């Protein structure tokens with residue numbers, strides 16, 4: 001290589017370094033999370049820490065579900081391109097610190113891994129449990145019900161790690177895409193023949209008790225079934241960035257026990273904002289999901305359930321069901 005070329009390359013490398021430095025500075029300046037959330041990382045341990053012990057503060061310091069890679073583990077989908085309304089196989093691996101697919105897991109709530117799938121407008125929520133082959137590849141048949149950008153969350157605890165990780169990644173689904181606005185906050189939701197109400201006073205930054213109450217045909221349901229070791233599983237996603245919280249009731253549920261009509265959760269919302277809550281519960285052998293939009297304020301505003309239960313007749317298409325129509 002001639003000296004002149006070497007010099008030009010050197011200058012080019014220098015220019016690249018400057019460009020990166022500038023990009024980094026711009027990125028820092030407009031980072032909305034950093035700007036909007038002055039809480040130190042230790043205060044964020046409540047997100048997921050409810051049930052997963054140590055929380056997530058010692059890794060990247062950000063909330064669960066926002067990073068594709070954390071604590072040495074990376075969520076790698078085999079494909080990030082799909083077509084709406086065609087049955088596909090969702091396949092992915094969790095790569096460990098050695099770069100190889102993880103094959104050892106510590107079960108949390110009876111499963112080695114929980115997979116949450118939701119479109120980025122918070123419609124089309126699914127909570128499913130893929131199977132893993134001997135090589136560590138996870139797989140589940142799945143049908144995306146509409147086009148758009150969808151987010152996948154893998155919620156798992158690798159063997160040997162003392163905490164649960166939630167990694168998130170986006171995938172692209174081609175097909176008709178009609179964004180669904182988030183429902184207004186409401187304290188009741190009807191799914192199939194069930195009416196679910198929500199009561200509580202969610203406050204940002206400290207534990208708030210949320211009480212769900214399940215009824216059917218105007219009567220309280222008192223024989224909820226344990227589902228994955230609990231009478232309810234609550235996933236809450238923060239509108240705007242889809243940060244993730246997964247909570248379980250403090251009461252464990254064992255086979256044969258009956259639960260309901262109330263399911264109580266202690267939930268710590270990390271910041272004020274709008275959240276979409278997805279409650280999975282099991283009754284008569286089937287799992288149902290009730291959805292609620294919750295506005296969390298700095299001071300706490302009570303969510304008051306309706307005194308007259310909503311009709312269990314199917315009404316207008318819900319946020320959950322809208323994408324299915326296409």
Ligand SMILES: [Cu+2]
Nearest residue numbers: 111114115127
């Ligand atoms: Cu699960």
